[in-house]
Amino acid sequence: MSAQPNPPPRQPRFRLPRRARTPWQAPRARTLFTRPAASPQRVLLHRVYLVVGLCVLAFAVLYLDRDGLRDANRKVLGIVDLMYFTMVTVATVGYGDIVPVTARARLIDAFFIVPIRIVIWFVFLGTAYQFVIQRVVEEFRMKRLQKQLNDHVVICGYGLSGSVAVRELLESGFAAESIVVIDPQQAALEAATALGVVGLLGDPSREDLLQQAQVRVARAVVIAVADDAVAILLTLTVRSIAPQTKIVARIQEQTYQRQLRQAGADVIVSSTKIGGLLLADAVVSNYIVPFINDLLSTRGRVNLLEREATAQEVGRWSNALPGAVVVGLVRAGRVLSFYEDAACPIEAGDLLMVIQSSRHPGEAAAAG
Structure with missing residues (x-):
């Protein structure tokens, strides 16, 4: 008997690699904040259109089911009566002079008119809060805040450098109420105010915003914006408002240091230069950089x-x-x-x- 040839080795089956199972994480809070797409006037106009549309819709439904409504004289309602009943119903709970008498009319009032009434009231209350109450409350709080601000620190820009500066000031013993952060991003201000500091939303280079931050009586103004040209403009604006206030400015390019000094900055911190010096020291040493970090930090x-x-x-x-x-x-x-x-x-x-x-x-x- 001839020997049977050995079967060829079996090729392993192709398998996709298993995807590592990531641990469950709680949903994150809202992180995207964009500029409103419409002006306040347009927002108000849209809400008026919404209320009118809901009233027209409620009137159309009640008109189609007008046989299920009766007034005190038990007669079928006309157009004027339906308009009156629609407006009274969506605005309040009615006066009782016109009532639904059929089961279908009562269901329509319970599950269609009542939700419309709730939506309209939410629109009214939200509009009143946004355009009237909120503004009055903010103006009151701003006036009270301006009376309390004195010898405080104003941080212009809450990026990486600004956030580190705020945390370091808090660690060194500054009261949270004595730190004011100005930033155009709402998400940045939410992160800052979570530490207890005061936040102002807007462009830090705006003179009216700097006036609201009381930079004239501030202990110091820290300019930590990302753009060096904006830092120079902001320094000029602050110096024109507060000639005696100390200005500490961060800069990236050394070429702008002379302009920043002429603009009125008292202390200029070059983050790029300091970082480069520490990197060079770390090449030839093992303990200098950790010691300097420990030396500059309040927690060291x-x-x-x-x-x-x-x-x-x-x-x-x-x-x-x-x-x-x-x-x-x-x-x-x-x-x-x-x-x-x-x-x-x-x-x-x-x-x-x-x-x-x-x-x-x-x-x-x-x-x-």
């Missing part, structure tokens, strides 16, 4: 602070403060740095730039 273990010298520190040498490292000292407008100037006794009124632990002195001493 050490903080870089600018503060006045305390009474206990007056008379001590600047290089011998317990629990703190003095990296700079400002006296009579002159900056004395530890790397260029010799150590000196601290005097009353000196402004110190120190690196110190975020823990209490007793905790720092115990840890040491």
Whole structure:
């Protein structure tokens, strides 16, 4: 008997890879906010058309079933009577002078006229709230807010930089009511107001909006918009309204730094340059970048602070403060740095730039 040839190996069947099952997630809140497609006048006109259309529809249905309606004299209603009954019914519950007498007429009134009445009342109430009540309430709240705003911080732009600045201010001890955020995006303002701060919807470069934010009596205005040209325009606008208010502006391109300084910015932060410097330091070091991040953050273990010298520190040498490292000292407008100037006794009124632990002195001493 001849040997049977071995059967060819069986090819594996083609199978589609199984799709990984993603864990269930709760539906997200609304994230898309767009500009209204119609003006307030057009919205009001559309609602008028809707109410008139519903009334005409109710009249047509009642006219087709007019045999099921009777007045006090038990006679069939005419056109005028039906118009009167329609308007009274959709606006109120009727006066009782005209009533449905058949089962079909009662069902029509219960399941057709009543929903129309509810819709019309919702339209009336919503319109009254949107165009009258809401505006009055907002104006009242705005006036009350303007009386309370003083020595506050105004954040223009709630993007990535603006949101980080707001959270850092809150972490450093600023009251949420003393921070005002201006942004044209409603979704951004909803995220900001969730932290407890005050939000104003609109273009930050609008002078009337800046006036409402009381920038004249603000402690500082932080400009964190994405466009450098807008930042320059916004700086000019703020400086024209509030000549004495401190302006802190973020910029991306170094080429605009001179224009921003001429526009009136007191402090200019170049996010691109700072990020590039940290990236370069991270190439040749392992601990500098984490230390700087820890130093600048309020939640870090050490903080870089600018503060006045305390009474206990007056008379001590600047290089011998317990629990703190003095990296700079400002006296009579002159900056004395530890790397260029010799150590000196601290005097009353000196402004110190120190690196110190975020823990209490007793905790720092115990840890040491």
